[in-house]
Amino acid sequence: MNLLFWSWGILLVGGLAALFPGLPRQFARWLGCCSAVAGCIFGLGATIDSLGHGPATYMYPWTVPGGAVSLSIDGLAAFFLVPIFLIGLLGAIYGFGYLADSSSRTPGKIWFFYNLLILSMTLVVTAANGMLFLVAWEVMSLSSFFLVIDDHKQSEVRRAGLLYLLATHLGGACLFAFFLGAGTLCGSLEFSVFSRLATLPPIAASTLFCLMLLGFGSKAGLFPLHVWLPEAHPAAPSHVSALMSGAMVKVGIYGMLRMLSFFSVTPAWWGWLMIVAGLGGALFGIGMAATQSDLKRSLGYSTVENIGIIFFALGFWLIARAEGHTLAASLALTGGLLHIWNHALFKSLLFFGAGSILHGSGSRNLNRMGGLLGRMPVTGLTLVAGAMAVGALPPMNGLVGEWFIYRALIESGGEAQGMAGFYPLVLMGLLALVGGMVILVFTRLIGIALLGQPHHHSATTAHESGWPMLAPMMVLTGLCLVAGVLPTLLMGPVAAAGAILGHPLLLPRKEWISAMWLGLGGGGIILMIGMVVIVTKIFSRKGSVGSASTWGCGFQVPTFRMSYSAEGYVELAQKGLFCSCLRPQISGGRAISLFPGPAELFHRSTDLVLTRLYHPVFARSADLCSRLRRVQAGIVHLYLFYIFLATILLLGWVAHFQG
Amino acid sequence: MENFANILLLLVILLNFFILGSARLGACIRSVALQGAMLSLVPVLLHHGSPHSLILGGAALLLKGFFMPWLLFRAIRQVQIRREIEPMIGYVPTLLLGTLATAGAFIFSDQLPLIEAHKGSLAIPCGLATLAAGFLMLITRRKALTQALGYLIFENGIYIFGVLLSEALPLMVEAGVLLDLLAAIFVIGIVMNQINREFASLNVQNLSSLRE
Numbered sequence: 001m002n003l004l005f006w007s008w009g010i011l012l013v014g015g016l017a018a019l020f021p022g023l024p025r026q027f028a029r030w031l032g033c034c035s036a037v038a039g040c041i042f043g044l045g046a047t048i049d050s051l052g053h054g055p056a057t058y059m060y061p062w063t064v065p066g067g068a069v070s071l072s073i074d075g076l077a078a079f080f081l082v083p084i085f086l087i088g089l090l091g092a093i094y095g096f097g098y099l100a101d102s103s104s105r106t107p108g109k110i111w112f113f114y115n116l117l118i119l120s121m122t123l124v125v126t127a128a129n130g131m132l133f134l135v136a137w138e139v140m141s142l143s144s145f146f147l148v149i150d151d152h153k154q155s156e157v158r159r160a161g162l163l164y165l166l167a168t169h170l171g172g173a174c175l176f177a178f179f180l181g182a183g184t185l186c187g188s189l190e191f192s193v194f195s196r197l198a199t200l201p202p203i204a205a206s207t208l209f210c211l212m213l214l215g216f217g218s219k220a221g222l223f224p225l226h227v228w229l230p231e232a233h234p235a236a237p238s239h240v241s242a243l244m245s246g247a248m249v250k251v252g253i254y255g256m257l258r259m260l261s262f263f264s265v266t267p268a269w270w271g272w273l274m275i276v277a278g279l280g281g282a283l284f285g286i287g288m289a290a291t292q293s294d295l296k297r298s299l300g301y302s303t304v305e306n307i308g309i310i311f312f313a314l315g316f317w318l319i320a321r322a323e324g325h326t327l328a329a330s331l332a333l334t335g336g337l338l339h340i341w342n343h344a345l346f347k348s349l350l351f352f353g354a355g356s357i358l359h360g361s362g363s364r365n366l367n368r369m370g371g372l373l374g375r376m377p378v379t380g381l382t383l384v385a386g387a388m389a390v391g392a393l394p395p396m397n398g399l400v401g402e403w404f405i406y407r408a409l410i411e412s413g414g415e416a417q418g419m420a421g422f423y424p425l426v427l428m429g430l431l432a433l434v435g436g437m438v439i440l441v442f443t444r445l446i447g448i449a450l451l452g453q454p455h456h457h458s459a460t461t462a463h464e465s466g467w468p469m470l471a472p473m474m475v476l477t478g479l480c481l482v483a484g485v486l487p488t489l490l491m492g493p494v495a496a497a498g499a500i501l502g503h504p505l506l507l508p509r510k511e512w513i514s515a516m517w518l519g520l521g522g523g524g525i526i527l528m529i530g531m532v533v534i535v536t537k538i539f540s541r542k543g544s545v546g547s548a549s550t551w552g553c554g555f556q557v558p559t560f561r562m563s564y565s566a567e568g569y570v571e572l573a574q575k576g577l578f579c580s581c582l583r584p585q586i587s588g589g590r591a592i593s594l595f596p597g598p599a600e601l602f603h604r605s606t607d608l609v610l611t612r613l614y615h616p617v618f619a620r621s622a623d624l625c626s627r628l629r630r631v632q633a634g635i636v637h638l639y640l641f642y643i644f645l646a647t648i649l650l651l652g653w654v655a656h657f658q659g
Numbered sequence: 660m661e662n663f664a665n666i667l668l669l670l671v672i673l674l675n676f677f678i679l680g681s682a683r684l685g686a687c688i689r690s691v692a693l694q695g696a697m698l699s700l701v702p703v704l705l706h707h708g709s710p711h712s713l714i715l716g717g718a719a720l721l722l723k724g725f726f727m728p729w730l731l732f733r734a735i736r737q738v739q740i741r742r743e744i745e746p747m748i749g750y751v752p753t754l755l756l757g758t759l760a761t762a763g764a765f766i767f768s769d770q771l772p773l774i775e776a777h778k779g780s781l782a783i784p785c786g787l788a789t790l791a792a793g794f795l796m797l798i799t800r801r802k803a804l805t806q807a808l809g810y811l812i813f814e815n816g817i818y819i820f821g822v823l824l825s826e827a828l829p830l831m832v833e834a835g836v837l838l839d840l841l842a843a844i845f846v847i848g849i850v851m852n853q854i855n856r857e858f859a860s861l862n863v864q865n866l867s868s869l870r871e
Contacts, residue, residue, distance in 0.1 A: 636806075637747055637797070637798050637799070637800075637801075640794065640797045640798045641798045643794075644791075644794045644795075644798060647794075648763075651767055652767075654771075655767050655770040655771070
């Protein structure tokens, strides 16, 4: 526990010191970065210590009503602390390089909020008191908001920031309601008495569940509360996007799991609700990711998809538990937990890569990239590795979690009787559809951005990033590989987290071993294919094969404009696979006559949930509320009248009820 | 003695009506001063001249009966106004509202769970009615000066409540309340001068241009 306090102290003091006015820019940068790195190292130490020595708790009184500084690092907390500190650490190193040539007048500001975000996230995860949890939660929301609007001179960034602030506060309101309700029903806001939630009548428990699904889901980016996520991620600096997508979004899932751990018995429909939202989010997210030409926005939608998969797994865990399928429940929970770590690793890797491309080529637009693999080899190769991980290709880590989820579905389908065995199979088909779409999205990303010819002159002058940016990416690539090949290493942490969730993971060791062989064997096959390609290339060099530029299509003077654009790549899937609601708005682009004149193509993919659902609802409520502005007339007499009226009403109330 | 105090309290209510219905600022200031002076006698009468009540009554008499009226007369001499013109709500409706509020105060005070000693005392309905009159004054009048008067009446209402408790209420608290009042009147005097200089009138409504 002491190590954790050291970590928080370093983060806070370092962040505040970097904020000090009049500090030389370089000094502020070094101070911010070093404090973040040191704080995260101490934090990792504290986590490993607690994993080794068992749970640690700390208690200190606090004068806030219902509040106490009560902290605890148990298996579940440690499970989430590791990715937060790890990505915080790597992100700090990466950010040092990423922000090197930023022209911000106050470089300390972003480091202060970065440190504060890490601090508040870890405080949320270790808090064992509702009031402390909410305070830390709000600090986390606000510090990440300030990080998102770092580049606030652009109107797009301000818009994204406002959307994020709105979403996070509406979610926060649900959480306040949740803790108020749970605290009243349990008699205290201490988590140690929250186990009384298990004895609540079904209606109260279900209301609490819906509140926490809304509150934590909006932070996690659960469909259809995800709308802030694809807006905020492109707006934020890349290392912040990585931290938000890799860690902060997971804190939402942590909250969900922590609260679910207090309910020992859960009705099956909770699980179905999570499955519907999760699967809907996975399909919607990946469909939207396919049509975005903004690299980071596409990755943001991919986060929506992965969060959907995690919620899917957790929902299935609840269902299988409610139905008594112990093995299937164990498998689903293991899969969900593993996917949390795996997603944290590969999504931060991908955001680091996207940031490196943005840094090197100056654009987030896929259509302005192309052929970057040659100019940015390290970034390119790590991105390919990340794409393999997110596409669940061996030997990278994305496969392991999804493998367990599929195993859970198969197991449940085999155990259930009659028609009940049918649903898991349908779900499996849908999950497989998502997996196929992921491959489409990431072959597009790799193919358009890294391979082929430059689509734009800015891509021809792209340069590789410096070592502070490349090193974290390489470390993450290594971790993705290790987690993919040796998933048995994760057995301990997953089992510790599972024990807290009221589910001692009685998963046979052979399941883990089979996952390991899957990684090794699949990796071996891919390695073999690669070697065959290389060997044939070496031997075929003796013959004479003419070479031409990529996508030259046999033209005499091919130009980059003949190659596939980011939008063109998914056109087939768009027409054949997507429901009409997902299709982007397209106009123009038709050349009909024999000698066509110049034509323009307009292509825009907007988030349907945002434009069709939230915009009208909020516009309408703003309309209604604007009538209330008359109440604030600016006339002192009227305000006095309000006070008078309120006094009279209160007096009348007192007279009526007490007289 | 009690009866005499009750007569004073009834006079206070009558003065409330007079102030609510009067347009002349000079008369209003005098009435408020008279009200304050009469009220300063009430604790002395109710508590049969205990030293505590004597000090309290003396201080209140000096402040409310003499010093504040003097301040306010000085203020209206400086800004050269005599009358309240066009109140937000006319005088007759204000009087009617005041009557309603006074009636309400009497009905309401019957419903209150009071201790035996205060049952049937005139001080509570009178205090409530004076509070309401002060509020009405604040709501209906436009001039900063009449606002100040409203505030004074309001304070008189609170003072009547304080009288009931003056044995229990420490002297320091009472003194604090009086000092607060003095400071508030000073502030309003300054504000009056500022509004007058800025808008060439004493109309508080001009302040609404300051809203966001």
